[in-house]
Amino acid sequence: MLSVSDTQAVIFDLVQALDHQGETEVVDLLTATGRILACPVTSNLDFPHWDNSAMDGYAVRYSDVQNCSAEQPAILAIVESIPAGYQPKLTISQGQAARIFTGAVMPKGADTVVMQERTSQKENFVHILAAPQPQEFVRRKAAFYQAGTQLLPAGIKLNAAEIAVLAAAQCSQVSVYRRPIVAIFSTGDELVTLDQPLAPGQIVDSNGYALAALVRQSGAEPLMLGIVKDEPAALEKTIAEAIANADIVISSGGVSVGDYDYVEQILATLQAQIHIRAVAMRPGKPLTVATFPPKVPRGDNHQRVPVYFGLPGNPAAVLVTFLRFVQPAIKKLAGLAQGWEIEFVKVRSHKELRSDGKRETYVWGKLQVVNGVYEFSPAGGSHSSGNLINLAQTNALAVIPVGNTLISPGEEVEVSFNRG
Structure with missing residues (x-):
């Protein structure tokens, strides 16, 4: 019986991330939320695209206002008004200022913005009532990002902030890893589907629904194979179908040492290598982890080894073992570069x-x-x-x-x- 830490190490060593060349797809940005970026993204745009104002106020020359105060304000002629989206037409000369709004392009000649709360406008003149800092409230071109450098690295999950960055960079489509396929089935003669009436001794297969939800939350696609009775032939057929079509296989039940627990026997028949049989944890001691001979995934020539997780049948044990071992394995397989391990x-x-x-x-x-x-x-x-x-x-x-x-x-x- 392995310790939890040793079990984790074995599993994480078995699971290899999807290949960034043969196991990706291109999706529209609006459908990319939650996906894992497969390739680094660069942009030919600087951020900001130009020098712009970070405040509503007045664009000025610092040399004109560096010594002013409320008692001795600098009085500047307003020569232009610059809203966001407008290209300035004039160059600010000595003794001049431009009315400017947040996000607007800085006019030539100006190097500083004075916030409007520190000013007083009288007709076409503005009184600067407090000396600003040099280049205050000016967002310089390329201060946030320089064109041609890496904007986003591969292996990150695309959430709202990343989607916004890609949209600002005019990336309408992105290359992401395909979603891993996780086959799910439950074993046990006592299990029935939720639409069946319950006879004495029968229970609904709630584990299948829980695992499907957990798999989706982990960024993968569940392949539902239903309920398998405690019959070796039926179990062998289901596992063979699962390993032929999925990257990870999850079963619940049938991995203990009872007379009707056939999983290990069937795994041996299918030439699986069993790496873990039990873990020193509660709940979740009867955990089987195995791999099968390599298969070739869709669309490339890379060998992939399906990983089998035989989880216990009790619902709390299913939840604990999934969150502790299977969810990190799915996230690693899905191409997440970091942050896939469970954190405490x-x-x-x-x-x-x-x-x-x-x-x-x-x-x-x-x-x-x-x-x-x-x-x-x-x-x-x-x-x-x-x-x-x-x-x-x-x-x-x-x-x-x-x-x-x-x-x-x-x-x-x-x-x-x-x-x-």
Whole structure:
């Protein structure tokens, strides 16, 4: 049985990112939100495109106003008004100023902007009532970005700010990594679909829905293969279909040591190499991770090795093992250059957290701000791995290390916030 850290290391070594040449697609910018940029982006535009004003006020020559004050204002003739989007026509000479608005192009001859609150206009003259700093409120051409240099690097997720930058750079289309395909199926004779009436001993396959949602939140496309009964032939057929069509395969249930747990047997039949069979964590001990002989992905000649995750059947164990191991693996595979590993922060525990200390223990609950301080509150009710109900409305996992049996209220605990 591997430790959690050793398990993480094995999985992250197995998962290789998509290739930036053969596993990309070009999408319109309006549909690129949440995608991973496959190639660096440069622009032939400077930002700002020209010297412009950062304030409503007056464009002046600093030498004309450097010694002025309210008692001895500099009095300048207003020779032009420059709104945003207007190209100045005149050059500012000694003793002159231009009325200028935020974002407008600086006129030739002017090197400083005086904000209007420090001025007084009288007919066609402006009185400068306070000396500005040299070049104050002037945004210089290329001060933010110089044309021809890298604007955005490959391997980043395109969120609102990145989309705005690309739009400003007139990039109507971008090259992004294709979304990884994740096959999902659930095993067990007791499982039924949600539209079926429940007979005694039967339960709805909620894991399939949870995993599909988690896969989408992670930036991948779920391939739903449904429920597989505890029959070796049916299981072998489903896994064979999954590895032929997906980059990652996730099953729930069937990976323990019961009489009807056939997953490991079928993996051996399909020539899989099993890397992990159990992890020293609670919940989530029965975790199977395997790889298969390489396959050739669509559209290129690069070999790709499908990775199989056999998750436990209990819903809390499915959530914990997915967030701890599978979600980072999907994000790495998807081409995210950094930030794909699970992150923990230390926060204050609102309530007592307990463990037997024998395995690394995960407690689900809420990370929230209480009196200006982040606190973790465990979900109410039983923390049995079979308790699906109190998983709802949780957003974080707290970890109790091996050997630690108690975290008292007010003590620090390491928490991972589920950002999706």
